[in-house]
Amino acid sequence: MVDVVIVGAGPAGLTLGCSLALRGIDCLVVERGHHPRPHVGESIMPSAIRVIREIGFHPVVEAAGFPKSGGVVYHPPVGFDVALAYRDFPREGIEQEHTYHVDRARFDMLLMKHAESLGCRVLEGVNVEEVLFGEDGYAGGIRGSFAGEELFVEARVVVDASGRATRIGRQLGLRREHPTLHQFALHAWFEGVDRGQRRTASWTHVHFVPEVRGWAWRSPINDTITSIGLVANRDRFQASALGVEEFFAYGLRGNRKLARATRRARRVDELKGEVSYSYALERVCGDGWLAIGDAARFIDPVFSSGVGVAMHSASSAAERIEAALTAGDSSRSAFLPYEDEVLATGAIWDDFTRLFYRLLPGFMHLLESKEHRPTLMRMIQGEIRPGDNRETLDELRSIVRRVEEADQHPWKDELLDFPD
Numbered sequence: 001m002v003d004v005v006i007v008g009a010g011p012a013g014l015t016l017g018c019s020l021a022l023r024g025i026d027c028l029v030v031e032r033g034h035h036p037r038p039h040v041g042e043s044i045m046p047s048a049i050r051v052i053r054e055i056g057f058h059p060v061v062e063a064a065g066f067p068k069s070g071g072v073v074y075h076p077p078v079g080f081d082v083a084l085a086y087r088d089f090p091r092e093g094i095e096q097e098h099t100y101h102v103d104r105a106r107f108d109m110l111l112m113k114h115a116e117s118l119g120c121r122v123l124e125g126v127n128v129e130e131v132l133f134g135e136d137g138y139a140g141g142i143r144g145s146f147a148g149e150e151l152f153v154e155a156r157v158v159v160d161a162s163g164r165a166t167r168i169g170r171q172l173g174l175r176r177e178h179p180t181l182h183q184f185a186l187h188a189w190f191e192g193v194d195r196g197q198r199r200t201a202s203w204t205h206v207h208f209v210p211e212v213r214g215w216a217w218r219s220p221i222n223d224t225i226t227s228i229g230l231v232a233n234r235d236r237f238q239a240s241a242l243g244v245e246e247f248f249a250y251g252l253r254g255n256r257k258l259a260r261a262t263r264r265a266r267r268v269d270e271l272k273g274e275v276s277y278s279y280a281l282e283r284v285c286g287d288g289w290l291a292i293g294d295a296a297r298f299i300d301p302v303f304s305s306g307v308g309v310a311m312h313s314a315s316s317a318a319e320r321i322e323a324a325l326t327a328g329d330s331s332r333s334a335f336l337p338y339e340d341e342v343l344a345t346g347a348i349w350d351d352f353t354r355l356f357y358r359l360l361p362g363f364m365h366l367l368e369s370k371e372h373r374p375t376l377m378r379m380i381q382g383e384i385r386p387g388d389n390r391e392t393l394d395e396l397r398s399i400v401r402r403v404e405e406a407d408q409h410p411w412k413d414e415l416l417d418f419p420d
């Protein structure tokens with residue numbers, strides 16, 4: 001019997017493992033794969049640094065020499081780029097002016113070693129097949145397979161951190177697909193990419209491509225390798241009759257700056273496809289269990305928020321689990337404050353993402369506006385708090401309304417038929 005068993009050793013599960021170990025709570029992380037394993041999701045959102053510090057992982061990340069990103073550059077299909085430095089928009093509790101691009105195989109591996117160094121046990125090669133529930137309806141452990149044998153682990157609390165596999169969400173039928181955000185992604189690593197001006201060479205670059213909800217990321221992985229990914233609407237891809245290679249090449253050509261940057265680029269690994277549907281669980285906790293990170297919900301990758309959101313959710317789950325174990329009450333009601341927070345912040349990300357896609361020029365307009373830029377940049381850096389981001393979202397919404405209601409407007413054709 002352990003206090004807490006955590007399904008999945010990604011950033012969510014391992015951050016929780018670190019947080020619980022730091023609180024002296026006995027925990028076991030079970031992971032079906034073996035680190036180092038590749039994973040999509042390489043640009044770390046600035047607000048994640050707060051959690052990286054909280055779990056004592058910051059010196060490891062700094063020493064690892066991951067490329068440092070000092071800001072974000074948006075490259076619209078036409079017109080000027082907008083480059084914004086994080087240092088011009090300071091965030092409470094974070095002194096540094098950069099975040100990181102990480103090779104996730106290495107990042108997750110380092111995080112696992114860090115969790116182990118704090119006293120959290122990690123068992124790899126365990127495929128969890130079922131979360132076990134007692135007659136009282138409380139989750140009380142897991143059943144999985146390990147080295148060809150059945151494995152049972154009893155626990156006082158079970159945490160699902162299985163990412164998009166959403167182990168508990170699927171088992172309990174709680175997973176709901178987003179009604180509209182059905183995207184897909186193609187991505188690979190390249191050598192020989194022209195990273196442009198020195199000041200912004202290692203920043204996060206977002207290139208918009210002339211496709212419905214289409215954009216591409218460009219992020220350095222080390223001195224020579226650059227990750228490039230194309231994200232677009234799934235239905236458009238399926239209707240295009242293009243193969244993945246052709247669609248990817250077409251996407252890269254679709255943005256002038258990206259086409260120029262990749263002119264002499266050479267792909268160094270497989271082109272990988274990724275379904276990036278957004279979804280959420282109806283409930284993210286129950287009697288004896290919680291879901292964290294992507295296992296709780298996933299929202300489109302356009303703001304590179306996934307790893308940061310996963311780490312924040314783990315940090316806040318750790319607080320609730322500690323309180324529950326101390327009080328001897330691991331009922332759903334003990335975990336409800338966690339659920340409230342996840343649902344409220346998730347709703348803000350959801351609004352923000354839909355408004356972004358609904359009218360791209362509206363988003364760019366706010367970025368260029370001196371008045372609204374600081375609050376918009378807070379959101380882009382991952383400072384999402386209920387009640388805090390209303391002004392920016394309302395402003396985006398009102399721009400959309402004005403364009404919708406005008407008989408003629410230069411941005412009318414840019415409005416996507418996409419309910420907010």
Ligand SMILES: Cc1cc2nc3c(=O)[nH]c(=O)nc-3n(C[C@H](O)[C@H](O)[C@H](O)COP(=O)(O)OP(=O)(O)OC[C@H]3O[C@@H](n4cnc5c(N)ncnc54)[C@H](O)[C@@H]3O)c2cc1C
Nearest residue numbers: 008010011012032041043128162163185293294301306307
């Ligand atoms: C196209 C795309 C681009 C993205 N880009 C970014 C980005 O730039 N920045 C960013 O921050 N995020 C990005 N993300 C999101 C990011 O990948 C995830 O949000 C992040 O990995 C979530 O972490 P996690 O720990 O919740 O899940 P994961 O990292 O997926 O970890 C879950 C772990 O659980 C394990 N597991 C699954 N099922 C079982 C089982 N049954 N038994 C045992 N173990 C199991 C898996 O093997 C895995 O190791 C992107 C996502 C997509 C789709």
